[in-house]
Amino acid sequence: MNRKEFLEELIKEYSSKNPKSEKIFRSASQKQIRGGSHNLRLFPPFPIYAKKCKGSKVWDADGNAYIDFWQGHFANVLGHNPKAVMDKLRHFLKKGQGLETGFPEQYQRKLAELILSRTKADKIRFTTSGTLSSMYAIMLAKAYTQREKVLKVGGGWHGAHPYALKGISTYKDGLNQSESAGLPPSADSMVLVTRFNDLQDLEKVFRQYGKQIACFIIEPFIGAGGFIFASQDYLQKARELTETYGTVLIFDEVVSGFRFHAGPLQNLYSIKPDLTVYGKAIGGGMPVSAVAGSEDLLSLCNPETPMEQRVKFEGGTFSGHPLSMLSGITYIQHLIDHEAEIYPKIGKWGAEVRIGIREIFSSYGFNVKTTGDGYSIAPDSSLIGVQFLKKPMDEVTSPEQVWDPEVSDVELREAAFKLAMMAEGFNTFHGFGAISASHSPDEIQASLEAVGKIAQKWSQYHIQDDLKIKG
Numbered sequence: 001m002n003r004k005e006f007l008e009e010l011i012k013e014y015s016s017k018n019p020k021s022e023k024i025f026r027s028a029s030q031k032q033i034r035g036g037s038h039n040l041r042l043f044p045p046f047p048i049y050a051k052k053c054k055g056s057k058v059w060d061a062d063g064n065a066y067i068d069f070w071q072g073h074f075a076n077v078l079g080h081n082p083k084a085v086m087d088k089l090r091h092f093l094k095k096g097q098g099l100e101t102g103f104p105e106q107y108q109r110k111l112a113e114l115i116l117s118r119t120k121a122d123k124i125r126f127t128t129s130g131t132l133s134s135m136y137a138i139m140l141a142k143a144y145t146q147r148e149k150v151l152k153v154g155g156g157w158h159g160a161h162p163y164a165l166k167g168i169s170t171y172k173d174g175l176n177q178s179e180s181a182g183l184p185p186s187a188d189s190m191v192l193v194t195r196f197n198d199l200q201d202l203e204k205v206f207r208q209y210g211k212q213i214a215c216f217i218i219e220p221f222i223g224a225g226g227f228i229f230a231s232q233d234y235l236q237k238a239r240e241l242t243e244t245y246g247t248v249l250i251f252d253e254v255v256s257g258f259r260f261h262a263g264p265l266q267n268l269y270s271i272k273p274d275l276t277v278y279g280k281a282i283g284g285g286m287p288v289s290a291v292a293g294s295e296d297l298l299s300l301c302n303p304e305t306p307m308e309q310r311v312k313f314e315g316g317t318f319s320g321h322p323l324s325m326l327s328g329i330t331y332i333q334h335l336i337d338h339e340a341e342i343y344p345k346i347g348k349w350g351a352e353v354r355i356g357i358r359e360i361f362s363s364y365g366f367n368v369k370t371t372g373d374g375y376s377i378a379p380d381s382s383l384i385g386v387q388f389l390k391k392p393m394d395e396v397t398s399p400e401q402v403w404d405p406e407v408s409d410v411e412l413r414e415a416a417f418k419l420a421m422m423a424e425g426f427n428t429f430h431g432f433g434a435i436s437a438s439h440s441p442d443e444i445q446a447s448l449e450a451v452g453k454i455a456q457k458w459s460q461y462h463i464q465d466d467l468k469i470k471g
C-alpha cells in the first residue's frame with residue numbers, strides 16, 4: 001500500500017464513523033473560514049464536533065466517545081469540566097453573579113496572590129490570552145531596555161502577534177522564516193531566531209547583537225516545538241547572557257505553568273526570569289492569562305509612568321473577568337492542595353506511555369521516539385510527543401528535528417497517527433498529548449493497546465518501508 005492509499009483509507013474510515021460531524025463542518029464552513037476559529041481544532045479532513053466533555057472523555061455529534069489526550073489545548077490538568085470548578089461557578093451564577101461588570105473585584109486580587117505565592121515575581125497583571133500576554137511582556141521589555149530586537153527560539157510558539165510570528169514550524173534550512181503575511185515591514189529584521197538548546201548559537205547571537213536585544217523569550221518546555229525540555233545548562237546560560245547584555249529574560253510558561261507541579265517550571269530549574277507569561281491552566285478552563293515579573297518592569301504599565309516609557313498594557317474589556325478569575329482561583333487552589341497526589345500520578349503515567357509507545361513501535365521495526373521526558377528536572381511530566389523518524393537517532397532534542405520533513409515524518413505524526421488513534425477511540429495531538437488527573441490506569445493501558453494494534457497493522461502493510469520510517 002502506498003502512502004496515498006494508506007491516508008485515503010484512514011480518511012475513509014474516519015468519514016464513515018463521523019457523518020454528522022462532516023455535515024456540521026460543511027454547514028459551518030459556509031459562514032466561517034474552514035468551519036470555525038483556531039486551526040488546530042479544525043484538523044483535516046474535518047473535526048469531530050463535541051457534544052459533551054467530562055473528565056477524560058469527549059462525546060461527539062455522531063455519538064462516538066473518545067478518551068481525550070488533547071484536553072483543551074493541554075490546559076486541562078484535571079480533565080474536562082472538573083467538579084471542583086463547576087460547583088463553584090454554578091454557585092456563583094446562582095447568586096446572580098459572574099458576568100462582566102466593569103468594576104474591579106476581589107477575585108483578581110485572590111488569583112494574583114495565589115499565583116505569586118508559587119513564584120518569585122513581585123507583580124502580576126491579567127489579560128485574556130497567551131497571545132496578548134506574550135505580546136505585552138515583549139512590549140514591556142522593549143520599553144524597559146529601549147531596544148529594538150526580540151530574540152526567540154526556532155519552534156517557539158507565543159501566539160499570533162507581530163513579535164512572534166517567525167521561526168515556528170515552517171522548516172526551510174532551519175526554523176527561521178516569517179510565517180505570516182500582513183506583518184509590519186520591520187517585523188522580519190526585528191525578530192531574531194536562535195536554536196533551542198544550542199548554547200553555542202545563543203552565545204553567537206548575543207556576541208553579534210547583544211546590545212540591541214530587548215528580550216529573549218523562551219518556553220522552558222517547548223510545546224509546539226515538540227515537547228522538549230530546555231537543558232539546565234542552556235537556561236542557565238540564557239540567564240547569564242541576558243544579565244551580561246542587559247536583556248530581559250522572558251519565560252513563556254503558557255504550557256508549562258502548573259503542568260509539571262503546582263507552580264511554574266522555572267522553580268524546578270531554580271532560574272528566575274525577569275518576566276513570565278502564563279495562560280492555559282491558570283484559568284481552570286476559562287480565558288485567563290497573565291504577565292508576572294519584577295516591579296521595575298511591570299510598573300511600566302502603571303498610568304503614572306511617564307508617557308515616553310509607558311506601555312499600554314491596559315484595557316481588555318474582559319481582563320480579570322469575574323467568572324474566569326473565580327475559576328482560576330478554584331483551580332489553582334485545588335492544584336496546590338492536591339499537588340502531592342496529582343503530579344506524581346500523571347507524571348508516572350506519562351512515563352509509562354512514553355516508554356510504552358517507543359517499545360511497541362520498536363518491536364515492529366519502526367523508528368519512533370517519544371518526547372516530553374523531563375528526566376531529573378521535571379520527573380512528573382505528563383506530556384507526550386511521538387516522533388516518526390526518517391533518520392536513526394537516540395533522542396529527539398530539537399524543534400528542527402521535529403519539523404524538518406527530512407528527519408521527521410510530520411504527516412504521519414500529525415495526520416495518519418491521529419486518525420488511526422481516533423479509529424481506536426482516542427483523541428491525540430502532536431503524536432499523543434496530555435495526561436490529566438481524570439484519566440484512569442485502565443484508559444492509559446487501553447491507549448497503549450491501541451498503539452499496539454496500529455503498529456501491528458502498519459507493519460503488516462509494510463508501510464514502514466514505503467514511508468521510509470524504518471530505523
Ligand SMILES: Cc1ncc(COP(=O)(O)O)c(C=O)c1O
Binds near residue numbers: 280
Ligand atoms: C507557549 C505558548 N505561548 C503562547 C500561546 C498563545 O496562547 P493563546 O492561545 O491563549 O493565545 C500558546 C498557545 O498554545 C502557547 O503554547
